[in-house]
Amino acid sequence: MNFLIGFRNFLLRVLYRVTRPLIFLMEPESAHYSLKRIGVFLGSNPLTKGLTSLLFDYGNKCLSIEVDGIKYRNPIGLSAGFDKDGELTSIYPSLGFGLAELGSFTGEVCPGNPGKRLFRMVKSRSIVVWYGLNNFGAEKISKRLTNVDFGRLRIGINAAKSNVTPEFELQESIRDYLKTMTLFKDIGDYYTINISCPNTQDGEPFVDPDNLDALLIAVNEKIRPISDKPIYLKLAADMSLAEIDTIIDGVLKHKLEGVVLTNLAKPEGNNEHIAAEYPTNLGQLPKGKGAMSGLPLQRISTNVIRHVYRKTSGKITIIGVGGIFTAKDAYEKITSGASLLHMITTMIFDGPQNISEINRGLVKLLKEDGFISIEQAVGSRNPLPIIAQQDNVQAGKDDKAA
Numbered sequence: 001m002n003f004l005i006g007f008r009n010f011l012l013r014v015l016y017r018v019t020r021p022l023i024f025l026m027e028p029e030s031a032h033y034s035l036k037r038i039g040v041f042l043g044s045n046p047l048t049k050g051l052t053s054l055l056f057d058y059g060n061k062c063l064s065i066e067v068d069g070i071k072y073r074n075p076i077g078l079s080a081g082f083d084k085d086g087e088l089t090s091i092y093p094s095l096g097f098g099l100a101e102l103g104s105f106t107g108e109v110c111p112g113n114p115g116k117r118l119f120r121m122v123k124s125r126s127i128v129v130w131y132g133l134n135n136f137g138a139e140k141i142s143k144r145l146t147n148v149d150f151g152r153l154r155i156g157i158n159a160a161k162s163n164v165t166p167e168f169e170l171q172e173s174i175r176d177y178l179k180t181m182t183l184f185k186d187i188g189d190y191y192t193i194n195i196s197c198p199n200t201q202d203g204e205p206f207v208d209p210d211n212l213d214a215l216l217i218a219v220n221e222k223i224r225p226i227s228d229k230p231i232y233l234k235l236a237a238d239m240s241l242a243e244i245d246t247i248i249d250g251v252l253k254h255k256l257e258g259v260v261l262t263n264l265a266k267p268e269g270n271n272e273h274i275a276a277e278y279p280t281n282l283g284q285l286p287k288g289k290g291a292m293s294g295l296p297l298q299r300i301s302t303n304v305i306r307h308v309y310r311k312t313s314g315k316i317t318i319i320g321v322g323g324i325f326t327a328k329d330a331y332e333k334i335t336s337g338a339s340l341l342h343m344i345t346t347m348i349f350d351g352p353q354n355i356s357e358i359n360r361g362l363v364k365l366l367k368e369d370g371f372i373s374i375e376q377a378v379g380s381r382n383p384l385p386i387i388a389q390q391d392n393v394q395a396g397k398d399d400k401a402a
Helices: 002-023 028-042 046-056 138-145 170-183 209-222 241-253 295-311 327-336 345-350 354-368 386-401
Strands: 065-067 070-072 076-078 099-106 118-121 126-129 154-160 190-194 231-234 258-261 317-321 340-343
Touching: 002 046, 002 345, 002 354, 028 046, 028 118, 070 154, 076 354, 099 138, 099 170, 099 190, 126 295, 126 345, 138 170, 154 170, 170 190, 170 209, 209 241, 241 258, 241 295, 258 295, 295 317, 295 327, 317 327, 327 340, 327 354, 340 345, 345 354
Parallel strands: 076 099, 076 340, 099 154, 154 190, 190 231, 231 258, 258 317, 317 340
Antiparallel strands: 065 070, 118 126
């Protein structure tokens, strides 16, 4: 069976390589919406969902993992930013995803940034994004998704602040987050608080520790009593370790369950992409706008995962995002400390069959390391400081004694 899955994926990969040049003739945003319409159709009835599963899905029990009380059939997820209005949840399991993070959703309707907003950097294996949180708003989207049965797919709700004004007002911004989280209190399996979108008019004001403190106090006071879903915080890619530590201290202080690492990479100071491809250098985007997914983010996000895993002694959940194209890429983030993963760019450059190929490859890598589950692999190549190891051992003894 494994051979047949591999052969199937090989044929699909060849087919995608033949059709990709035609897809890339389309404007990126037009291509995205065209493929999204196909996905909506494929998820609209049992027949097309079944055929899609036959072509793309893959399952293995050693890929299942429980994180913060939620059971995932595999750790491979779709990142926020692809399905901004939550329209494709019916088809994701058939493509092999174990989870999908929807949004970002905002309290108010957001048109997003004007002009061209999506660009390909083919040689850099990256997508430059300048969407600006376009979505139909939490009220309309939550109403449509109420009582939807997501089946075996686990759903994350990515909440961001409405991008409708360049002026930042703290209490109004907090109200906006709380509105979205309240409306989705009975929808999905976990929240992600997105404080790191690089394409907003007022920047990233909740990177400031005082602003973040106010936001997380409000979330604990208003959201915890009405929803028991885990809450994660999504961090920016372009911060110093000191800045990351300050935010992580806030996560620990307010007892959030974990973090998503990381959001898109800005081009300034990034040496992981080919500068001549960047749209600002081609006159396609104003200078200082946009941020990169894919390969330019790969090394950055993995380094941040390693740092945060060690800083927190592996005691909070980490969802890894950025530059995952192969099972080896995924496994590197897992063994660095990530329990779950998000991706988008690999589907664009390699085809949707790569999701099952990554899952299939993870099974092989687990067996090579002698693991029988993903949970055993988390952080296995990123040993914790000795003090943290001793604390964990003592905690285990205390639990047994109790």
